[in-house]
Amino acid sequence: MLFLFQTEKPFKLSNYKPGLEYAKKQDALDELSQYRTQFHIPKDKHGNELIYLCGNSLGLQPKSTKDYINQELEDWANLGVEGHTDAKNPWLPYHEFLAEATAKLVGAKPIEVVTMNSLTANLHFMMASFYKPTKERYKILIESDAFPSDKYAVESQLRHHGYDDKEGLILWKPREGEELLNYEDLEAILKTHGNEIALIMIGGVNYYTGQFFDFKRITDLGHSYGCKVGFDCAHGAGNVNLDLHNSGADFAVWCTYKYMNSGPGSLSGCFVHERHAYDKDLNRFTGWWSHNKDTRFNMRHEFDVLPGAEGWQLSNPPILSMAAIKASLDMFNEVGIDKIIKKSKKLTGYFEFLLKDLGEDTIRIITPENPDERGCQLSIQVLKADKSLHDKLTEAGVISDWREPDVIRCAPVPLYNSFEDVYLMVEKMKEILKSST
Incomplete structure (x- = not known):
């Protein structure tokens, strides 16, 4: 029933x-x-x-989007560089204006989320930190019909680290004559190959079938075998209850132009679980926007990484794209995901x-x-x-x-x-x- x-x-x-x-x-x-x-x-x-x-x-497109972007265009026209501090919505901390609403939408804490880059770029940045291959444990598990960009990205990571991109890729496949994936089959894969798998990276809602996966079940299973676990939530953010923090996933990424209505090619979102927030030794690619805000503009300081997901930023935020995201997030915040x-x-x-x-x-x-x-x-x-x-x-x-x-x-x-x-x-x-x- x-x-x-x-x-x-x-x-x-x-x-x-x-x-x-x-x-x-x-x-x-x-x-x-x-x-x-x-x-x-x-x-x-x-x-x-x-x-x-x-x-x-x-x-x-929300009808309010034009007003949100026009506000930034007017501040740019009237203030020039001073808009970084004096705009109605100052540009320097603009990404911070999105954090709370984004966190509510994906079931996370503000410290765990940041808006930056594009989706596949963020996926690579996450794998730079959470894909740590060794001679014994280097394989990556994805669903067999993953979105092509996910498959291309993980294959390129395998090649980048010197592994064969076919031998190193493990596919979670549907059973003969079926389209949907079965958790018992995933358990069987982990039982056989768990000690070889460094990373499980699953599309949270499969783009083709629309199947929404049980994040916590997959994460708990992966962690029990010592694997890192991440999700591509491109088809999930703004659509389903992701509950990312409680899932325990190490990381997640998503785009904002689908259910989050931010416009074609707009920025991506990124989640890094709170347990990694203060690990300054975690390998990552860095830039000046991941550096301590108090000393960021004193150009002579050694790198001092920010805590939380902000610590994976590279560059200052593209304001016009973020303004469109803010327009949509304000509506989501008003309605509520429930x-x-x-x-x-x-x-x-x-x-x-x-x-x-x-x-x-x-x-x-x-x-x-x-x-x-x-x-x-x-x-x-x-x-x-x-x-x-x-x-x-x-x-x-x-x-x-x-x-x-x-x-x-x-x-x-x-x-x-x-x-x-x-x-x-x-x-x-x-x-x-x-x-x-």
Whole structure:
């Protein structure tokens, strides 16, 4: 039996109802519906709003973003270099303005998080510190269908340290005929190879299937074999309850342009567990922004690393990108991740209910049925069809994305998607499938 909430009255799939009026009623009852109006919704050439279900690739722009960036442009224009100290939001400590809201969003302490660099760059910086290969223990474990950049990054780390990037890589694979990963298989891998593995690095929510992994279970297992454990949370931050501090993970990284709505190519986030905060001997790449703030601008001091995640910074923060992140974080802070996840489970459950009505001979959802093992993304496997179905959906005004060989990824984001969005998307899919038949 599938339940949508654990902390409230259980909501079963059978409680949902078909029809547009039901969808509209749910929108009228939705306490977060007002936030949709605070985003720019893309429109077609006729001025009609598109059904945007692609927040798993690029989140929509909050209307407040322009004001946040304009504030920094005005301070730059009016103050020049003095903006570092005299701007409305002084630039020197600007990254600190993001720490508390970021920590709340990912389930961490402010000392454990920092916004900097791009995602894969941060992953490399973390591996510089937490991938410590030895002759006996040098292998890296990832999921077999990890996001390509993760796979490329860990392979390059193996090569950088002089190891074969195929022999040194251990893949956690799904079982024959299945898409989802099984924890018993991970346990078996560790039982056999645990003393050879230096690092476990898993995508927290798999980009293809949408499977949300149990961070604490993986971390406890990895640590019991002496492995360091990290997560790429690109598809998790702003989408699921990451609870990074309590997971015990050594590190995590994420981008901010998907569910965190900070704009294309915006900065990445980084988590380093508090137990590493004051370890000045931990190997890392350094720069002047990881140096003691009190003596940073006295250019003659020897390096003195900052405690916490700030100690992994290299350079001064890019303010315009951080302003866009601040605009989004302020909205997340106002709403709270618990309310966002509550709506997400209900909205995604409704989406699942409607899709299943199409019949398993037409489509199959490969994302876990358990709401606690997924975020808002549903990966729809198209049976007896190809990318042309996705193309026709796009022509019909539905923005989703296609992943080879046969999956359409759709993410009804709770801050700006509605129950009506989900209803209309499935109706359009029905029409396309009917006409194709």
